[in-house]
Amino acid sequence: MTLAIQELNPDFYLSIDYPQENGIPTSAAKAQLTKLVETLYADGFAAQIRPGDASHLLVFIKLLSSKCIDEIEKDLVKSFEFGVTAKDDVYSARLRVINKYLRTRKSIGGCGITPNAGEWKFVNDIVPITSAFDDSTLIEDLKSSFTESPVLTTNRIKNQYGIKIALYFEYFKFYMLWLVSLSVIGLVSYFKVKKTYSLAYTLVNLLWGTLFITFWNRKQSFLVNFWGVQNCHLVEEHYSELAELNSRHEPKNDPAPQESRRYVLFLKQLAFVPIALGFTAVLVSYQLSCFVIEIFLTDVYDGPGKSLLTLLPTILISVFVPILTIVYNLVIAQVIKWENHDNSYSRNNSVLIKTFVLNFLTSYVPLIITSFIYLPFAHLIQPHLGDIKSTISTYVTKDRFYYKYLIMLKKQEDFKMNQNRLNAQFFYFIVTNQVIQFILKYFLPLILAKLTDLVETKLLKKEKFEPKDEPTEAVWLHNIRSSLKRPVYDVNDDFRSLILQYGYLIMFGPVWPLAPLVCLIFNLIIFRVDQFKLANAKYFKPPLPSRSDSIHPWNKSLFFLTWVASVISPVVTAFYRHGTQPPKTLGQLALKNASVNVSSFLKLMLLMFTTEHGFLILSYTLYRLSDLFKSDIEWQNDFGSNDLKLRLEYYKDKEKPNIVMINDVGWEGFTVENTLGLAAPSDTDAAIEKIDTPKGGYSTSAQANITQAASRVEEKTKEIEQLPDTVPVPVPAVVDDKVEDISTEPIVIGSKEALDKIKDSTDEIISTKNSEGDLQYSTIDSNAHAEVTKVFPREDVSTSTSSNQAPSITSSSEVSRSDSMNSSSRDSRDKGKKRSGLKKIFKSKK
Incomplete structure (x- = not known):
């Protein structure tokens, strides 16, 4: 079978x-x-x-x-x-x-x-x-993910999906553990101190971020050494050179790229800086334009349809950013091709770094605009409302139908800036945006898949493809086919979500100290859903296993965000430490009715200098100190710069894999x-299959044909048992494990004399030898060659066959058929085609 x-x-x-x-x-x-x-x-x-x-x-x-x-x-x-x-x-x-x-x-x-x-x-x-294709429903998998103990431990993830995905879940767990401590600090700051823009909380938040990235680097180093994948990025970077070197066995030093290639690649990467700055200018300009439109519609405009018009900036951003992202990615693809990386490790890192530029701008620029443009300067709009109205009258002709609406502006005494804008925006990114992203990430793909099926079957009347699978394979193959149109799972997308969340907390955490607690709750849910998503093929195609010795380049992103936060976070706190409402006592740099209250420009510069340099000095010191706390396995795995040839000769005889191979x-x-x-x-429904029967059973389609013909063959077998040895016997023919119709050319069993009595006038008797050298006789009619066996005594007929011959049909008269045919049939059998007897097969099937 x-x-x-x-x-x-x-x-x-x-x-x-x-x-x-x-x-x-x-x-x-x-x-x-x-x-x-x-x-x-x-x-x-x-x-x-x-x-x-x-x-x-x-x-x-x-x-x-x-x-x-x-x-x-x-x-x-x-x-x-x-x-x-x-x-x-x-x-x-x-x-x-x-x-x-x-x-x-x-x-x-x-x-x-x-x-x-x-x-x-x-x-x-x-x-x-992977096991993701096993038979299970979405509801069953989802229920088990939240009601049972976790099935995918980190070790199991590493064994099934590779080191890089295992590192993602280890980072996720480590990040959530550190969020617990920050959540406690945030609760104390929010309820006990009752201040949202607390300078103490800001400094603690920055210290927490510095310690977090330092201790994660230590944890990461231990994990990759414990798993034995330290320095694996070097293998990926130099795989091609190393493979060529090993195949030639030439005594060379470490396979590092030529210096000229290094410099060329570095210069090409520098050439992307103007491109990135150009896209940055376009995006920031567009965001500022939408910001101006939003301020005009929300704070200045006082005409009809205001509630609906205020949605216009959001719509403009939502439409433009995806388009810009597509264009940006197309440019990146061409730049990456031009950079001509010689390995996937370098190429993927270059792509991730370039895309992170756009991620940073789309995520944090709205908060930066509000913090450093709107709140400090929006109050200047009030005394210039008349100027705005006259400007509109100058540049918009009165015959335009929308002119009368554009000049419907608020009076100066009615103007009021939104002092709570920064708090509302930060709440949106921490709560509302995470809910939206959760729905888009985990529910929308399932909904779209269902809608696509409905559209294809109901509206487009597309005929559903229904392959004829074996019952034992049907469900499994259905799960395989359902994954064809799904995207490839990329763990970097999950990393990106966590890194951007960390950026919100580290840069704008003082705006709302409860944000770490909210993020922790979201992450607890997302962690379990990510495990479910990985183990279930209903979202993505299973990922290709890969190994990595770090979460690079995301560890660089963590450092960059913390460094930027060491400047932005203290300044935002200094600006609004008395709240975003205009202060009663104006400071040195405060303007009338402004939200900003800075008593001294010198103190502000000193605060920025202290926090930014303090972060750099502290992170460097902690990084160096962490090297003193290496584990034993890390000390053992310290990598020296020995000659490559020496290492090759040493390891190729000493190290052998201990993997247990899956049998064939x-x-x-x-x-x-x-x-x-x-x-x-x-090819066609009428195609005649010619499929070999592999060891261990028959092909799926051959089994179906054999089963359908079983009843016919059983009847013919009974007829065979009642016939004498020297009469023509029509029997079903077996060609390539497929039961053909009853042969019109009878198989004749007997001696030369018997053949001479029953042959037609057009028949010719020829003599041949079978594969064992025994003489046999055959008749030829119209180029059809009917096989004839040599007459054996009844007691010599064997009912068994050798391993390399087709089984004989054994009846009560103990008739045996020979394997040998003409040279053409022997050639075809040499190509792997086997002919099988029927009665023995069908009895075993029944």
Whole structure:
């Protein structure tokens, strides 16, 4: 019995384009599929094919143990040369090595299959097979995530999904633990001190941020050393050079990029600074323009429709920012291509750093505008309301229908600036925005998926693709197919959310000291939902396992945000430490009716200088001191700059992987021909399958055909048992495990004399030898070759077959059929096609 595809434990599935015309695949599609399968088998893989949807195929692959252990050994030696001591003894490490082997170019020992690029453009994606595809409903998974103990511990996440995702959850837990202490401090400040803009809380908040990033670096260093992945970024950076060096075994020093290449890359990265500044100017200018429109509509305008018009700035921002983001990302893609990074580690970090520029501007600029423009200067609008009205009259002609509305402005005595604007904005970003993002992130994808199905089936009348799967595979394959249109999971998106939340707390935390507590509550929920999302394939395709020795570049973002906060947070506190209402006693820099109250410009500069330099000095001191508290494993893993050749010679004989290989049961019988044959039913419904029977059972479609013909064969078997030995016996023919219609050419059993009596006038008797050298006779009629067995004594007839021969049909008359046919049929059998007897098969099936 053939094992179900999920029981074969494939490593990955490849989604490939397989366009069809009138239900028949195009010749180009067939050629591409053949090329892919032949490449896979040539490089040590076995493959199986299942239909994906109307225009895609799913190619399930497994790297056979002999090749897999070889690749893991190579990867282990490369890793140890740079001080990476992990033995790759977990499932995620195996998938990581196989994925790298698949994508690495052939010149340095890989398969060179690069999805959506070059000659492999028809390959859409390479997706690992995980437990996320198991049968379960969304409600069941969600209920278990919140009512049962956590299933995904950090160790299990590391084993299944790789180091980088495990680091995300470790950072998440560490961050929440530190939020507990800040929440307690915020509660005390809010209820006991009863001050929102407290200078003491501001300094404590900055100290908390400095300690947090320092202790996280220490925690991170311990984790990566404990997991044995320290310095793994060096392997990624120099993988290509290292692979070429190891293949040649040339005595060279450490494979560092040439100095000229380093400088060229650095200069190209510097060239992006003007581009970033240009986008910054565009975005900030647009935000300021929307801010002016908003102030005009909320504080100055007094005409009809005001409540609706105040939504206009929000709509303008919501429409413009996504468009600008798309353009910005397109520019980044071209710049990254121009920078020509030679490894994915450097390329991904460059992309993340560039995108963070836009994330910073869209997240924090509105609060900065309110803090440093609106509240200090909005009161200046009141005495100039008349000037605003006259300006409108000058530049807008009176024949415009909206002229009469534009000049409907508030009177000076009615003007009142929004003193609570900063508090309201900060509350929005901490509470309302997080609720909206939670819905968009976790509920909207499910809703859109349902709506898409409804639109396709109800409105567009699109015929639903319904493949004929085996019952044992149907549910599992349905879960696989449902992931085809889903995005790839990127843990950096989750990192980005947490980092931006940290930025709100560290820069504007004094505005509302209860913000850490609110964020802690949100994070407790998000943490469990993120675990559920990772273990359930209803949101994303399972991520490709990867390893990392830090959360880089997000640790740099943490430092940058804390450094910016050391300037912004004290200034905001100094401005509004008496509240955002105009102070009764004006200070030296205070203007009439202004919200800002600074008694001394010198004190303000001294505060900024002290907090900013204090942060830099304290963070540097703590960073150096933390090195004194390394764990034993960190001291053991300290990496020296030994010669690469020496490390190569040392490690290649000493270090061997201790990973337990998953057996290849069920895969060893698959070949290029029978794998490609699995795509044949897609050609046409009337296509005749020619699929080999692998060891361990028959193909799925062959099983179905055999089952349908079982009753017919049983009847014919009874007839065989009642016939003499020398009469023509029509029997069902078995071709490639498929039961054909009853043969019109009878199989004749007997001697030459018996054949001579029953043959037609047009028949010719020929003599041949079977594979064992025994003489046999056959008749030829119209180029049809009917097989005839040599007459054996009844007592010599064997009912058993050798392992490399097809089983004989055994009746009460003990008739045996020979394997041998003419040379063409023997050649076809040499290609892997087997012919099987029927009675023995059907009795076992029944």
